Amino acid sequence: MNTTKGSFSSLFSLEDVCFDIEGKVILSKINVAIDTSGITGIIGPSGSGKSTFLRLLNKLISPTQGIVKFKGSDIADMKSQELRKEIGMVLQRPFLFKGTVKSNLLYGPKIWNIDYLDSELVKLLDTVSLEADFLERDIEGLSGGEQQRVSLARSLANQPIVLLLDEPTTALDIVSEEIIENTLKQLASEGIKIIIVTHSLEQTKRLTEQLLFLKEGLMIEKTTSKDFFERYNDQEIHSFFKNKEGK
Amino acid sequence: MVPQFLIDIWDSLSQTSIWIRIGLAFILLVVLIGLSFWQKTKLESKFFWSFLRGTIQVVLFGSILGLIFGVRKIWMLYLILFFMCLFAGFTNARSYPYPRMFLIGFFAITSSSLVIMTLVMFSYVVPGFDGIIPNETGTIAGLTGEYVIPIGSMVISFAMRVSGIAVERAKSDIIKSKGSIEAALALGDSPYRAIQNILRDCYRAGLTPTINRVASLGIVTIPGLMAGMIIGGIPPVEAAIYQIVIFLMLLSASFITSIITNILFTRQFFTEKQQFDINFLNKIAKMENQTTRTLLKERWKKWREKIKRKKNSVETTE
Numbered sequence: 001m002n003t004t005k006g007s008f009s010s011l012f013s014l015e016d017v018c019f020d021i022e023g024k025v026i027l028s029k030i031n032v033a034i035d036t037s038g039i040t041g042i043i044g045p046s047g048s049g050k051s052t053f054l055r056l057l058n059k060l061i062s063p064t065q066g067i068v069k070f071k072g073s074d075i076a077d078m079k080s081q082e083l084r085k086e087i088g089m090v091l092q093r094p095f096l097f098k099g100t101v102k103s104n105l106l107y108g109p110k111i112w113n114i115d116y117l118d119s120e121l122v123k124l125l126d127t128v129s130l131e132a133d134f135l136e137r138d139i140e141g142l143s144g145g146e147q148q149r150v151s152l153a154r155s156l157a158n159q160p161i162v163l164l165l166d167e168p169t170t171a172l173d174i175v176s177e178e179i180i181e182n183t184l185k186q187l188a189s190e191g192i193k194i195i196i197v198t199h200s201l202e203q204t205k206r207l208t209e210q211l212l213f214l215k216e217g218l219m220i221e222k223t224t225s226k227d228f229f230e231r232y233n234d235q236e237i238h239s240f241f242k243n244k245e246g247k
Numbered sequence: 248m249v250p251q252f253l254i255d256i257w258d259s260l261s262q263t264s265i266w267i268r269i270g271l272a273f274i275l276l277v278v279l280i281g282l283s284f285w286q287k288t289k290l291e292s293k294f295f296w297s298f299l300r301g302t303i304q305v306v307l308f309g310s311i312l313g314l315i316f317g318v319r320k321i322w323m324l325y326l327i328l329f330f331m332c333l334f335a336g337f338t339n340a341r342s343y344p345y346p347r348m349f350l351i352g353f354f355a356i357t358s359s360s361l362v363i364m365t366l367v368m369f370s371y372v373v374p375g376f377d378g379i380i381p382n383e384t385g386t387i388a389g390l391t392g393e394y395v396i397p398i399g400s401m402v403i404s405f406a407m408r409v410s411g412i413a414v415e416r417a418k419s420d421i422i423k424s425k426g427s428i429e430a431a432l433a434l435g436d437s438p439y440r441a442i443q444n445i446l447r448d449c450y451r452a453g454l455t456p457t458i459n460r461v462a463s464l465g466i467v468t469i470p471g472l473m474a475g476m477i478i479g480g481i482p483p484v485e486a487a488i489y490q491i492v493i494f495l496m497l498l499s500a501s502f503i504t505s506i507i508t509n510i511l512f513t514r515q516f517f518t519e520k521q522q523f524d525i526n527f528l529n530k531i532a533k534m535e536n537q538t539t540r541t542l543l544k545e546r547w548k549k550w551r552e553k554i555k556r557k558k559n560s561v562e563t564t565e
């Protein structure tokens with residue numbers, strides 16, 4: 001066990017955080033500080049509480065017990081909407097809104113009165129490797145990979161400082177996965193803090209520098225990716241990933 | 248002394264023709280239940296109990312209609328309308344058994360219907376106008392149950408029906424679109440804005456049938472009220488205009504009720520922290536699973552089991 005207590009200098013710190021639904025424990029006594037330099041991965045078997053952990057960070061849910069801090073302040077005291085502007089989120093499925101790519105990209109900026117020129121939107125599309133002509137396209141005609149890239153661009157349009165991603169490439173083909181991974185690396189190099197939930201060990205190796213390992217609602221380990229993959233062989237890692245049901 | 252309305256009921260029930268009509272209605276009800284079984288709509292028990300309850304209510308109501316129509320006291324008229332709203336709220340809560348549905352429905356139906364009815368009842372104060380509801384004396388005393396109650400019942404029942412459709416639609420659409428709503432919340436949107444499109448579709452679903460009915464007036468549909476007025480000797484143009492006014496009242500009351508109901512109902516889906524209320528979602532999901540519309544067959548089974556248990560317990564004690 002190598003958990004770390006939160007400190008005020010951390011981007012996020014969770015102190016004794018528990019989350020349960022109707023008596024079912026999802027997360028238990030999580031104490032961890034996340035200082036994202038590069039990309040942080042959250043890994044663990046199915047049902048370990050990874051997505052719940054991520055949702056706590058942008059207040060889509062609140063802990064049943066404990067405190068979640070963002071830049072040293074308890075997020076319970078922060079306005080949810082303003083917090084979510086700073087902490088963008090990309091869900092497992094793109095969940096685009098009816099209309100064009102442009103209307104989707106402008107959804108967040110309209111809330112925050114951020115003005116965008118078409119040229120700036122094209123630049124945003126370029127970040128996620130989509131051509132300028134996508135701007136006026138209806139979302140109905142886009143492939144799964146393209147939709148997920150629009151979803152990523154839509155979150156970026158809010159100009160967040162942190163980006164949370166919940167298994168964003170699960171339903172995508174290898175090409176789309178590679179494009180999204182390259183985009184994330186590029187964003188991280190530009191200073192955007194990225195925290196990604198993934199079930200893929202290969203993706204964890206390729207992308208992340210730090211990782212948090214969750215199992216059955218407990219924080220098992222916080223370490224660097226390099227250290228994790230050096231310390232454990234494949235067999236050991238796969239045994240970690242077996243949940244209660246052995247899946 | 249037996250009340251007059253009971254004597255009237257007895258007189259009507261002693262006629263053979265009324266029993267033939269009941270028999271015919273029963274055949275149609277059996278056909279409806281059969282269709283429901285066939286199409287697996289699980290509405291069999293609802294058909295049966297609604298018609299049974301409705302028949303008893305309408306017979307009793309029809310019998311005391313004469314008494315109600317004679318009411319001339321304004322507080323009595325309001326009391327009757329209030330009672331109708333109470334019952335409408337109760338009916339809606341039974342059909343859509345979601346948390347706080349009775350209070351929400353009752354409040355929404357009462358506030359919108361009574362406001363509309365008050366405007367209509369007191370429209371005679373406009374100089375040179377005898378009121379939307381005919382008021383020959385031009386005073387409060389001129390308002391009688393004969394006009395106020397039937398119009399009130401139309402307004403209240405429409406408001407009840409349309410708001411019910413809107414709530415049901417809102418509930419299922421919010422659950423269906425949970426991911427999109429969460430995506431909007433994650434972008435910093437408020438819950439109200441995040442579900443605005445859903446609410447818009449709910450109002451459309453509730454109001455469109457009535458709007459279509461208005462659009463087809465005189466060609467496809469001749470409303471009962473207008474037909475009755477013409478038969479009663481009112482000039483057709485006057486009856487037609489009257490009908491249009493009634494439709495506008497119905498639409499206004501329905502729309503206002505739907506808005507109030509949906510705002511109050513959908514608020515429960517979210518917490519003050521602009522999150523989905525997981526406990527409320529779970530409660531709704533549980534309600535979905537415990538289907539309240541039990542099949543007649545299931546009720547029959549339960550009843551037989553109950554009788555068996557009673558028999559067994561009697562035998563054991565003996």
